[in-house]
Amino acid sequence: MDVIAYKIDDKIVDTQTYKAENLSGGAEIYYENSADGLDIIRHSCAHLMAQAITELYGNVQFFVGPAIEDGFYYDMRVKKPNGESLKEEDLAVIEKKMKELIDAKQDLVKQYSTWDKVSAKYAKDDLKQEVLKRIPQGEVTLYSQGEWEDICRGPHVPNTKYLRWFKLTRIAGAYLGGDEKREMLTRIYGTAFADKESLNEHLRILEEAKKRDHRKLGEQMKFFSFDETIGAGLPIWLPNGSRLRTRLEHKLYYALRKRGYEPVRGPEILKSEAWKISGHYANYKENMYFTQIDEQEYGIKPMNCVGHIKVYQSEARSYRDLPLKFCEYGVVHRHEKSGVLHGLFRVREFTQDDAHLFVMPSQIKENVYEILDFVDKIMKAFGFHYEMEISTKPAKAVGSDEVWEVATKALKDALDEKGLKYGIDEGGGAFYGPKIDIKITDALKRKWQCGTVQIDFNLPERFGLEYTDENNEKKQPVMIHRAILGSFERFIGILLEHTAGELPFWLAHTQVAIIPIAESHNAYAKEIEAALLDLGADSKIFNKNETLNKRIRTAEKEHIPMLIVLGDAEVEGRKVAIRDRVKREQSEASLEQFYELIKSKINEVTF
Structure with missing residues (x-):
């Protein structure tokens, strides 16, 4: 099997770099469907597509073309010779040209230059200048194949012959740099694999996903709708969908009550001062909506935690009261960019199955264990396989190393005692504490991030939360943020696609x-x-x-x-x-x- 790159100290270098820089050692990366192999193949296929489009349509300007989870894309400014924009039917023409370039077996050549020289070379190309803004002064690398080249750090396959098993999947619009105030570029998506069988299986799943699209099923089953006169990303729940949601809410409510959770409700709009204390104003402001009332600034809540903190503060607490468990089906609003809105999967208003537990440090483990047991029962009820990932202390964090170690160990112990496998994301925790992410796999083997369990020392400190311990001394509780479904909107969208609309009898909108x-x-x-x-x-x-x-x-x-x-x-x-x-x-x-x-x-x- 051919070697297409090497991994040296967790960094991937392609064979071009390996030879040019006279490197040695490292683990070989083969031409196969490994995660590293596919990233290289797909990024190279993006370049192949760009070369084909240039040869077909002439004066094309390209922005970025990365590999993504299940394929690749390239953003570009392109018009056909007759001035028309590219359409879905043009993808077949581009694919044909790509196959010709594959048959030509062109080498992908790495070139080394300087930032100033590359900037001068592309002085009249504003998209290339946008790319250069992301690259620090100093050495800049480019890759070419035939007459086509682009600024790129790689890695890439050695030759276009390795890109035979690909498919262009769709064409869309994409704002330059993801900024909805800027120009809309053309984005073409595709995918690629190391063999024909894997490509065909992926395409089969894509076709099945189209049939299961929750937007199509939601319309067919009269669950929800969207109306631009109301606003993008704001779902309207119809009677059928509302019945389903209510069934799910009721089923969860009784399960919560049996586990000792108390229902609470915080306001949907709070003074900005509260968001400044919590840290949301400094770290999350761009995702929030604000308004003025009586000449004071208020923010619509993007999360429910501050309201639950105020419930905790409504009376004095003792160690005998802990753990305290507050739950809320909390409606939140987040300022999502219009380009990322997608059915129920990404909306601007949604309802979380949210809960916050206030515990003593010694109670972290037992309560995380109970939450994971709850997660297991719910996921099995829906037929989902799931996995866990623990994210540990980042470089920027609050709280002592000792407390972080206790919290992280509690998370690991809870997973170990349940016999659950889990990954580790070193340094990926929130600044206020480590967390467990719950990732489910649906019937089409797609992974979805849903629930989360987060250990938080930051907010209790910021809001001065206290309880009196057995020695009558004031202590600070630990706050556990917990959502299992994530949001009702997203979970229902996932469930519709997982079941192809064949919901279980007990949950169906109409039995x-x-x-x-x-x-x-x-x-x-x-x-x-x-x-x-x-x-x-x-x-x-x-x-x-x-x-x-x-x-x-x-x-x-x-x-x-x-x-x-x-x-x-x-x-x-x-x-x-x-x-x-x-x-x-x-x-x-x-x-x-x-x-x-x-x-x-x-x-x-x-x-």
Whole structure:
């Protein structure tokens, strides 16, 4: 297998650099689908795409073209000879040219220059000047293949022959440097692998992801909508989606109460002075919304922690009171850039399943352990596999090394005792303490960051939180920030794509579709509807003046898991004809048997 780079002291250098700088040693990186190998292949494929676009359309200006988690992209300023912008159908033309360049087996050549020389060379290219702003004065490297070159630090494959298994996936707009106040560039995305089979499997997953797109399913199932007259990134929850959310909230609420959590609620707008004390004003201001009231500045909350701190401060606390656990389905607002908004995955208003625990240092471990047990039950209920990562003390941090060591050890011990594997992100903790990130894997093997458990010494100190210990001395509690789902919006979006809209019976927006064959069967349908509601199940009567088959199809399109059809025989015999649309099975049951079935299915999951 060919070597395409080396790893020396955790730094990847390609074969071009290795030879040019007369390096030695290091671990070999092969032409294969390893994480390091794919990064090199994909970044090189971005350059290949840029070369093809230049040869096709002439005067093109390029900004940046990095490898990303599942592929690559390049931002550019480009027009076709007729002045038109590139469209999706042009991707096939670009791919064809890329394949020609692959067949030409061109070497990717690294060149060394200085910042001043490169700046002079691209004096008339404002996008290159933008790139140079990110590079310190001194040596600058470029890579070329054929007549095409770009400023780049690499690493790259040695030759275009290594880039055979690629696919351009979509075209989009992207603000220059991610700044929505600046020019919109053209961005083309693609992916690449070291072999045909891996590429085909990835493309299969992409096609399946399109079918499962939560935005499409949300519209089809009448869950939510977006309206530009309301504002971008502000979801409107329709009755079906609101029923689903309420079911999830209720199920979580009882699980929280059983674990000793007390419901609280903080205001959604606080004086800026509170955000200055917390540190949000200095460190998070650009993500917040502000307004003036009575000539004082107020900030809409991006997080719920300050409100919960004020609940803690509402009375004197003793060590006998701890741990104190406060929970809130807290609505928060964050100023996300319009270019990153994406369905329910990235919005400007969302609701967190938030909680804060106030504990003594000696209670950290046991409470983290309880949280992880809670996480495990919830993730198993939804069929998610998950993994954990511990982020440790960063260079800039508050609190003593001793306290950090206690907190970090508590996190590690809690994971070890559960037999859970976890990664370590050295120095990746928040400035106020170490944390555990919970990453779930969906049915398409995509990873999503959802919950988090954070140990915080900073806010209790900033707000002067105290409790009286057994010696009647004042001590500072530790604050544990905890969210399991992350936000209801994002989690529901993930769940829709994970299940392809086939939500579990207990969570479905509507458990039963009631379909009376004729108008004379409507009274029986309404009786069943009322009884189901008493059992905690939602149902919907489909009795429009349409054919029976059309009403059945309409109910199936809404992904309602169970259908019952009512005719003369059902009314007279006090029974129902059941269709399980997930299992594709039909059966018959008396009303009593049907209600018992519903009760068992609606209560089959507990957290």
